[in-house]
Amino acid sequence: MSYRENVEITRTACLADGVYEMWLKTEKMAKEAKPGQFISVYSNDGSRLLPRPISICRIDGNKLRIVYRVAGKGTEEFSKMEAGQRLDIQGPLGNGYELEKILSDVAGKTGKKVDRAVLFGGGIGVPPMLELAKQLHDAKTCDVEAVLGYRDNQLFLKSEFDEFGHVTVATEDGSIGTKGNVLDAVKTCKITGDVIFACGPTPMLRAIKAYAEENSIEAYISLEEKMACGIGACLACVCKTTHKDEHSQVNNARVCKEGPVFNAKEVEI
């Protein structure tokens, strides 16, 4: 189930240049949310009709935390809001990570229990990995290795990942950790694992898909596409799939419904 709610903002903060967080007090949404899912956030300005899809960064009781980068007028509006103000949101949306299922599927395919999960987050793809890291850590079935890519030394959320596993950092400007992107960090630090989870810009996901295929590792990646309904009705947000999709009867899956998390082998990016 997903819901439409008018929620109260309970906390906001600026985490890095242009990167903000917001905690939202929900009635039902947080209780049903999974890592990897997203919410639709609506503008209070009637000239902007379409929802802004934002990933769930943390789930805490009845609260959801989102972390977003100011990318245009809508996210700019959100960044100016304060605790006590209200927002319309819808969710939780998308498939998210069905952790138990994914871990047993991977074990089934590889014939080996998942002992180590590698989580890749690039830029504003870092936040959605946090709840996943927490749930993997809490389940105590495998080690968590997080590889986080940032532009510079503003390592937002990094210290929170430290609580849930081992963290490796790459920065584009080389100010901290490996200079370059997350895959450069993987190569330099010789990181391996039994399953990959990744969220970030498309070129990064493309490289991870190739890396996973070369090394025969199952990889789950979160895709982004422009959305209108956010619930699977309008067919705005499709991605190319290698198989005929059951819903569409063509090689297109809905990022907002069948995704945003896909097995990397099943999509063309």
Added chain:
Amino acid sequence: MEVSKLTDKDLNLGVDIAGVHLNNPVMEASGTFGSGMEYSEYVDLNRLGAVVTKGVANVPWPGNPTPRIAETYGGMINAIGLQNPGLDTFCNRDIPFLKQYDTKIIVNVCGKTEEDYIDAVEKLGEQPVDLLEINISCPNVKEGGIAFGQVPAMAEKITAAVKKVAKQPVIMKLSPNVTDIAEMARAVEAGGADAVSLINTLTGMKIDVNRRTFAVANKTGGLSGPAIRPVAVRMVYQVANAVNLPIIGMGGITCAEDALEFIMVGATGVAVGTANFNDPMTTVKVVDGIRDYMIRNGVKDIHELIGCVK
């Protein structure tokens, strides 16, 4: 001022479109609501006069490359490219789903050739659907890609061809991308249409100045949403004065007042499109708002309002 003493049960919101009775005039616009499955988590479909399904063709269509949409001021541009699963899947999955509800089913049909439309309409003849809505904004591939709905003779011809095989009443959905909408309405009336719906989207373009390219991959797309409402109201008014057919009006409806504009210039039915993306409950809010307006203003029957602005 005298306060109206009407209550809910005194009101008549029911309307007839081409002999089909709708419990109220409100439906959603094709393509913005799928077949209602996803929205049924938010909306009680029993409360809609009808559900209008996403355009379906005789065979599956893959649609356009992404990005398929872009937001614009008070509206959006879409170039979905009529992606659809084809009639077989639609008839096996979507129609049985909708039959669970106490609402009418209007199936929107698209095609690339006259034969495509005829094939789809013939197959739908055996299905338990109430009305067909023929989207003639699709390019006619045999006539150099110009839309069926842009040339009066072509619109009349496709209407007549569809009418010849259709088992259900036929609504012709008009494109606003024409010089004279009244002439198009007269053409489909001459072809034998049972009703008309309008407006489809207005062709538009948006440039993404950061990427220095078109905001939607198809370059052009259809503009919809509140930004187009005044154009749509004007066109419904013109069509109401040009033909003797029931009209379903749409284009930028977000609330009851917007819907009443269309009704007052002559629409018997109204459809909510883009506004569903902003608030999935818009359709039922429009129904409730029309009811409130009638109570407030002592209007017993919706027919007192249809076409009351000449």
